[in-house]
Amino acid sequence: MSETIRQLISEEDVDRKIREIGEQISRDYEGRQVHLICVLKGGVFFTCELAKRINVPVSLDFMSVSSYGDDTSSSGVVRIVKDLDESIEGKDVLIVEDIIDSGRTLSYLIEVLKQRKPSSLRLCTLLDKPERRVKDVKVDYVCFNIPDEFVVGYGLDYAQKYRNLPYIGVVEL
Numbered sequence: 269m270s271e272t273i274r275q276l277i278s279e280e281d282v283d284r285k286i287r288e289i290g291e292q293i294s295r296d297y298e299g300r301q302v303h304l305i306c307v308l309k310g311g312v313f314f315t316c317e318l319a320k321r322i323n324v325p326v327s328l329d330f331m332s333v334s335s336y337g338d339d340t341s342s343s344g345v346v347r348i349v350k351d352l353d354e355s356i357e358g359k360d361v362l363i364v365e366d367i368i369d370s371g372r373t374l375s376y377l378i379e380v381l382k383q384r385k386p387s388s389l390r391l392c393t394l395l396d397k398p399e400r401r402v403k404d405v406k407v408d409y410v411c412f413n414i415p416d417e418f419v420v421g422y423g424l425d426y427a428q429k430y431r432n433l434p435y436i437g438v439v440e441l
């Protein structure tokens with residue numbers, strides 16, 4: 269079965285918003301170093317673009333937490349596929365996600381990372397689907413709130429496809 273993709277947020281709008289959020293993060297972390305934790309795989313495109321727009325010192329680490337597999341609905345079971353390479357103790361940590369949907373992935377990740385004693389722990393997401401929330405998560409930086417539709421592009425996939433689209437689109441089956 270083949271699907272079509274309807275554009276929801278243009279490349280220009282995504283790029284403009286990432287610049288704005290990058291400026292806001294730079295102001296909020298002035299005089300400090302920010303340690304970005306990219307949540308793989310989806311967060312990788314957003315993390316790269318965001319990191320380029322932050323003008324305080326940035327360090328990076330990567331983590332992979334999976335709950336969706338190749339499906340469009342979460343299994344509800346979150347597991348760490350790849351852990352961080354470095355300790356986050358005493359660091360100003362900013363988790364970077366592509367999307368918060370049910371909130372299960374992030375609420376799990378926040379609990380795990382809090383126990384590792386970062387100096388601060390904040391959350392930045394490209395997309396937020398607040399209607400779908402099952403677990404409450406406090407999000408510090410949101411680029412776009414979106415309706416309850418399955419989206420792809422800018423790192424987000426449908427059965428591992430479409431991550432490379434430079435815009436956000438809705439999958440129409």
Ligand SMILES: O=P(O)(O)OC[C@H]1O[C@H](OP(=O)(O)OP(=O)(O)O)[C@H](O)[C@@H]1O
Nearest residue numbers: 308309310334335336369370371372373
């Ligand atoms: O709020 P939730 O309902 O938990 O959904 C959000 C999570 O789902 C996606 O990851 P996925 O498990 O599909 O892995 P991927 O990034 O490797 O595609 C996305 O990247 C988030 O991490």
Ligand code: HPA
Nearest residue numbers: 369417418419420424425
């Ligand atoms: O809308 C979505 N698209 C792709 N991956 C996702 N993971 C949670 N929600 C989504």
